[in-house]
Amino acid sequence: MKNKVRVQLCFMMFLEFFIWGAWFVTLGTFLGNNLRATDSEIALAFSTQSWGAIIAPFVIGIIADRYFNAERILGILHVLGAVLMYFMYQSTAFDGFYILVLAYMILYMPTLALVNSVSFNQMKNPAKEFSMVRVFGTLGWIIAGLSISYIFHWDQGENIGQGLLRNTFLMTAIASLIFGVFSFTLPKTPPRAASTGDVNIKEILGLDSLSLFKDKNFFIFFISSVLICIPLAFYYQNANPFLVEIGMNNPTGKMTLGQVSEIAFMLLLPYFFTKFRFKKTILVAMAAWVVRYLLFAFGDVDELGFMLIVGIALHGICYDFFFVSGQIYTDSKAGDKFKSSAQGLITLATYGVGMLIGFWVAGKISTAYLINDGEHLWQTIWLYPAGFALTVFILFAIFFKTEKIDYQS
Structure with missing residues (x-):
């Protein structure tokens, strides 16, 4: 794998998990303190991750694997995600926020498989090469958390009360937009099943x-x-x-x-x-x-x-x-x-x-x-x-x- 490609993949993984860690960790705190959500409503918001995971195989198996390059779908999903994150940043009530976060997670969860697909497509020996790329995802999550606490101080007592945790969604929106544009520069990852027969739903879901x-x-x-x-x-x-x-x-x-x-x-x-x-x-x-x-x-x-x-x-x-x-x-x-x-x-x-x-x-x-x-x-x-x-x-x-x-x- 060329050094340029390796750098691209590492930056891709960094952004993928920076975006997730930049808002998901503090979601419960934000909802409870700023949107006055109940514990049941907070649970409902977190469960959107699960609904996204359930729907993701259809996105990957029916669309990404058959019709479009993975890096292009990755870019489109993150640009759309940036728009949704901006609206989440502006939300003032849980009902409207829930619709937005559900839509966002349905778009985001498939990207976890897409970044893997883009990575594996460039590797001759994924067993040896992938971990050194994937670790940058963990670093992205770490940098997101450290930024919230030690650079911006959004999760401190008075700042939470003043609604500064809302800025995590704006930060994520900016990162998502950057990632969306950057995705179109990634190595081409063509659909793997474009020439196969009918879609096998049992195979897509692992059944x-x-x-x-x-x-x-x-x-x-x-x-x-x-x-x-x-x-x-x-x-x-x-x-x-x-x-x-x-x-x-x-x-x-x-x-x-x-x-x-x-x-x-x-x-x-x-x-x-x-x-x-x-x-x-x-x-x-x-x-x-x-x-x-x-x-x-x-x-x-x-x-x-x-x-x-x-x-x-x-x-x-x-x-x-x-x-x-x-x-x-x-x-x-x-x-x-x-x-x-x-x-x-x-x-x-x-x-x-x-x-x-x-x-x-x-x-x-x-x-x-x-x-x-x-x-x-x-x-x-x-x-x-x-x-x-x-x-x-x-x-x-x-x-x-x-x-x-x-x-x-």
């Missing part, structure tokens, strides 16, 4: 890989993947509002420790996966979810502030050890015939169905433990995902049988 459920271990893993996304949704939806409410300084910037740890544990994963095998790796990830939420439940911003920081930093284990290991496991079980469709099925089940349920549950529980002055009984709220993750841990430990999975780093 042709359902035969893998005959393998009991894969079925247990699949169900566990859906269930673990319920406590995961609590983190995405509640972590930033929680840290703001209890008085943590620069909460968005400190939450980027999760992405820093994600990079570190991604480097450790090949060693851990090879030495301890798949089942133990997944169990460590599930245990980390339990520990993280217990730390959130019993930590505070004073003497026990370190517990909150450790809870944030556990994100690398929670995410990498479960989801990346799960992708490796799915790839090994699917074989050549179902590689793409099996990954699509897992993505649809986790980011789609699993987190859709999770956001709804998190909203209901947060509402149930809201006290009169607008504060929450956070200790009780965090014990729910801790208990749920522990239940999934026990079920997986009992029913998933140890097996050897080959891992090629």
